[in-house]
Amino acid sequence: MNSVERVTRDHSGPDIRCEDLVRIYSTEGSEVQALQGLNLVVEPGEVVALIGASGSGKSTLLGILSGLDRPTGGRARVAGHDLTAMRPRQRIEFRRHSVGFVWQQTGQNLIGYLTVAENVALPMMVARRRDRADRARRLLGLLGIDDLADRRPGELSGGQQQRAAIATALANGPAVLLADEPTGELDDENSAAVLDALRRVSETSGTTVLIVTHDPAVSDHVERTVQIRDGRTSTEVVRRFDADGRTETVEEYTVIDRAGRIQLPAAHVSALGLRDRVRLTHTDDHVRVWPGHDDRSAR
């Protein structure tokens, strides 16, 4: 009854691929480089959290991935669509069928004068899909709020609203679901429920989920967490869960780009007093990084 069909993809490879993505904002005589050659790959069915402080470029990245903004340089492909070369009509189709969005503000995701079921049906109506009512019921069932189908958003709690928003975002069966701070206005309990719902959706339908947040706690609920800093991805944390959903192992990685550049975690830099330049030594299976102390006198 509550089952939804799995996402069908007519493209191969990752659902999200960003290569050297650059976005520069120009304002009255000054330029702000929000993304500075960002690289990111998200495979189909993955649930990835993109974590970064305010101004790190995560919202800019989400704007580009959702087709609402255009990169200044680099390449970005989402669900097989090259975002740098899409025409307006293709962007509309992209938004209809390939991506879904969930925003931070609960009131921003749903139309207040429509019921929950009508909100879910709206994107299908826009896309002229026929089985609207039935699919809306199944999506609401998947998210555990089918009993709230005839209520208006104002009659729901914040968590219920976000789950309704997730159902709305999945209405047309997108390959990718983009969520911008989906738990930003929720308490811990509701946050956990929403994040679990996103993971369940991914497992059930095979949807790729990218959650953008500044909340490090989100990483406890996803397999892969990508840290974004100064407009670039810096580190990744991969978490493995056991069958009961409990964390089994946690591994932290630093991202290396195509030019071989890596960004060291801030904690390491600070602890070792790394500055200006470092010494690298190569061994058989790894690279060592040493503070450049010998050079201090030379300066």
Next chain:
Amino acid sequence: MTFLRLVVRRLRDDPWPAVLLTAAVAVAVALATLLPRTAADLRAETLRGAVASTSAQQRDLMAQWTDRPRLDDRGADPASDYLAAADELRHEQPRPLGELLGAPELVADVGGPISLTPPVETGYYRVGIDVQVDARLQEHSELVTGTWPAPPVPDEEPTEVVMLADAADRLGWAVGDEAAPGTRLAGTFRPVAPDDPRWEHVPRAVRYAELVDPNRGTELVTALYVHPAALAVGAIGQRPQITHHLWYGLDPGAAATAADLGLLSSQLSGFLGSSHTLAAGDETPEVEIRFYSELGRTLESVATQQRTLVALLAAVATGPLALSALVVGTAARLVRERRRTVTALTMARGLSPRQLALSTGAESAALATVGALLGHAGAALAMPMASMSWQWAVTAALAVVLALGITAMLASEGRVATPRRLLLAAELAVLLLAVTATVLLLRGTPGDARTDLLAIGAPVLITVGATLVVWRYHGAPLRALARRLAGGRGLPRLLGVLRAAREPSGGIVAMLAVVTGVSMAFLGTSLSSSLARSAEDAAWSANGAEINVSGPRMSGEIVERIRLVDGVEEVARVARVADSAALSTSSEVTYVGVWAADEELTEVYADTPLDPRLPLELFEDGVPTAVVAGGSARPAGTAGELAGIGPVRILGHRESLPGVGTQSGWALVAADAVGDVIDDAALALVSVTDGASQDDVAAALRAQLPTAVVTTAGDQLDSRRMPAAGSFGAAVSWAGVGAVLLMLVAVVSAEAAGAEARRRALELLAALGMPARDRRRSIVWEVAPLFLLSMVVGVALGLGTAVLLLRALDFSFITGAEASLALDPGSMAATAGLVVGSFVLVVATARGRSRRRPAWEGS
């Protein structure tokens, strides 16, 4: 879930934007529908008034011909044949002329004039009698005594006649008497409706005349009416030359329905310019006739009046019309702002711009249709008018245009960036057009069609141009004000002024609305008061005093009788001494009409608003004689000689001598300077005592001097009043009030559309610790400078446009004289009060809307 359901749900959830939009469309359509209705009403009223002000003899279409009766026409009825043929000719005429012509009438002189000497006891020394046929006499009269006359029999006497009962009574004639040699009085009659204009063509059938000969006595003039068959066989045994007088009566009421005056004029010209054959029948000979009438000249003058009135109406109405369009625009903007979040969300979910345009287009079409129907129905109820069915097409076109405009507004992002150069070029083009239109308007000929057209366009262009200039440069004074405030402690004032200078919430729409609304309100007020004042001045100028008495010789005895009338204060006679006399100075000779006046003239004039302030020395004895020159006579120097008077001292010059029919140049001297001439004066100007009624005194003077023409300034004003003046004044006043109300709605809507941004800014200020009172004060300082600036520009524009129109258009048919700007303090104060009240309301609304406190601040 369908798009229709989505729209319905949206309307149910938040109906007010839709209601506002529908109401705005309804107002715009109602105004657009009312304009042609008002114009048609004014045209009709002008035409009706002009036609009604003419006599039947002037306006009716008349024709005359003569022939002789034939004795062998026994049994023929030429009158009926002629009337039937004339009726056929009438029905052959196209609309609107054919509808305007009344049933034909025929009167003929078949004998006379006959002179009789009546018995002495009648009091008349002679009776003058015409013998006539009035073909429709029996329809319009009723017998008082006897019977209607039998058809005359050739060579047999007497011929039966009827006559006016009053005349028969006056002469002591009874039925059976011989009225004139060869006649027998068969009966007497009286008109059923003595005021019927037809009697102007048959005056002796409604009243007899008394002609007074000072030497011989009084003659009574009347007419005898014989049977219409006399046209075939003659009357009183005679076969005279018969003069036929045929006419079509014109009904002034029916004239008003002639919507197309140009067409009517051309049809009339064609009808009057060609000959018509009355093919009367086998027994009545054909006649070739040509009609004549003075109606054509009347129509020409009416056409000019109509064009000027409609041009003026259109010029005044463009304000409310433009404002109603602005209201529709701001309402649509308000709706767009309220739906911005939902629209953004829906588009993010994949709604294409085309789908958005389609859904908003359908919604706009529905709202515009409902609004247009309501507006049209409202206008039709307010001003019902037949034969305006074409207006439905106009309403439909308006609904389509407004629906498209609303769709464009709702479907747009609201951030249309117009290239700066293009904007500047457009502004310059508008300014250039405004200047060109103004110059052409001032150079144009009043009453000319092109001038009238320019009179509509120039005010609009000037208003738009001025608004653009103010919008472009309004920042400078505001920034200067901000710099001044920056040094002080008034932070709310500074913040308000800065926002007004950099990001006013109402935008250019609010400014345009205020400039247009205020200028139209002041234009309407100043035009109304100027026209009213000019008409009053013309009336006073014609009357010259509170009461003007003319006609009889104003001897000392007559003046004394006038003085003795209750309520009379002063009496001043004015006599014409010479039609043309040489007024010589050392350098020139001017020919002037010479007038003499009693010295009471200064006091009589002092009680009028047009006191020419004659110098008191004018009435002082002495040599040389004091004289005041006037009109076109402007002698150089103060000493000269006036033919018939001698050496004169020229005390000064006056433009006019109110109440006195001076022409071109004139000179006025004291009555004492011309001996007894003043006793031959035919004019006396009279002032009344305080508290006395001019009308009562005038009535008493009429009773005292039955042969005199006695008029008050009020009588003069009434006789000059244009028939459509009331409707026109009402239209102008309503246009002014409507402009202010629409301005209010437009400004409040425009402010409301920007209220969200202001609310966010105020929340920030609240978060920074600014007290609520200061936040509200900042709103006042944000709204006030722009409103006041626009208001000042609006007042200047309104008054300037009034001056422009008064100079460019010919209003003499309304005022009776050249009109100039005259401001009535009362109505100006009322208009200013309305505008200031609007300002207070706008500020109060803006304050009220942003009074909502941030949640964290508590209530």
